[in-house]
Amino acid sequence: MTILFVVNQVRKESPGYTTTALALEAHRRGHTVYYVGIGDLVYLSDGRVGAHCRKAPNREFRSLRTFLEALIEEDKQLTSSSEWDVMWLRNDPAADMEKRPWAQDAGVLFGQLASKQGVLVLNHPDGLVKASNKIYLQYFPESVRPQTVVTRNMDDVEAFYRAQNQRIILKPLKGSGGKNVFLLDKKDDKNRKQIVEAICRDGFAIAQEYLPAAKKGDTRLFLMDGRPLMKADKVAAIQRIQQAGEIRSNIHQGARAKGATMTKGMETIIEAVGPLLREDGMFLVGLDIVGDKLMEINVFSPGGLIHASEFHQVDFMEEVIIAVEQKVANLKGNP
Known part of the structure; x- marks a missing residue:
């Protein structure tokens, strides 16, 4: 299959991003991988969604860094939705809010058109419109949110x-x-x-x-189609512990991560939010949990899956790409 990864700006991607790991796994499994920045999307005169994108070179890579470096050095080429099986929206609109406000909604808008042209768009762009800010959390039961x-x-x-x-x-x-x-x-x-x-x-x-439990940090738990992302009986989750004197548990704000396991509180939250996430077409999301409360639902480009794979010594990226392969097969009527 052919997968187009949509990011904010290709040259600002990092080997440590979950997007890079997903793209490399897709490449290793023999799929055609393209990257495009928001500013290089285009609506073509034939009515198709297009992209001036970079194609991952057809060779093996030993690391995320060498893969991304080689991809960034590729020349851009124009492709269209007629060539794509999957358009994966991995851009973060909030990152463009200040300096590139025109870019905030572009991925979702082009994604909606591509979806109507037979492309599998992840996460579903209509669901992303609904979840475009943190008020999305208020759609879920009061019992599991602060x-x-x-x-x-x-x-x-x-x-x-x-x-x-x-x-x-x-x-x-x-x-x-x-x-x-x-x-x-x-x-x-x-x-x-x-x-x-x-x-x-x-x-x-x-x-x-x-929530007093926030002193112990939070847990980033990945759901796939509203269910825990798991492999070999291990759940894709990490506990993020903030620095002393810091309330934020984000990794790039200095928090350290360690492996996490499923708890009864997490199971209760998943039962409460999973059905609506599936209904909204949220294929891959990250839940931020403090104690027994859901603080945020990350739907655009949830990170931390590399950490989860390393801590649990399993390749969660493989499970995600296999699920995408199945979705494409189902869309084409070849289950």
Whole structure:
């Protein structure tokens, strides 16, 4: 099969990204792999979605680094949806919010067209529209998510702050990677208004109850078609432990990762959210869990799958690509 990986900017990809590992696994399994940056998507005069993309060279690679370096050095070539079996949207819209706002929705918009042209688009672009910001979490049962207020009104934040015993998490409705995430407590009395105003300059703010279990970090758990991604009875999950004095558990914010196992709390969350994720066409997602509560659902380009594979000593990438192969076969009527 032919897979087009859509990323923010090809030259800014990293060997440590989950996207790179998925692409290399697809290449190793004999599939044609293309990479395209958002700015190189195109609508062609024949009505097809196209892309000025780079093709992975037809040779073996020993590492993620050599694979990505070789791919980046390839010249761009114009291809169209008539040649693709899969269009995989692995771009992060939040990363383009400030400097390239035109790029935020482009992947989803072109993906919707490609889907109508017979291409398997992952995750489903209609579902991604619904999940384009953190308010998507509010579609799921209250029992598995923290108490939350979404607002641009300072009085709303103050009221919630008092109701939560003067300790809340505040973050932007749109964003990723732990950017502009704050723990507000009594120490921030003088700065609270400025923090809220800074977040609300770019849109809505989310105020969430603070969970004491967050001191132990969080768990990134991968679901595939609404079910735990597993191999050899091991679940694709990592525990992320923040640095001392840091509330964010994101790896690139300095958190360290270790292997994680399934818990009863995780099973309860999966039972609550899995059906709707499948219904929305969310093929591969990352759940961020603190204690027995779901803090975020990462649907665009969830990372950490390389860490999970290393900790559990299994290749979760292989399971994902096999599942994609089956989806393509089913779409073509060859189960």
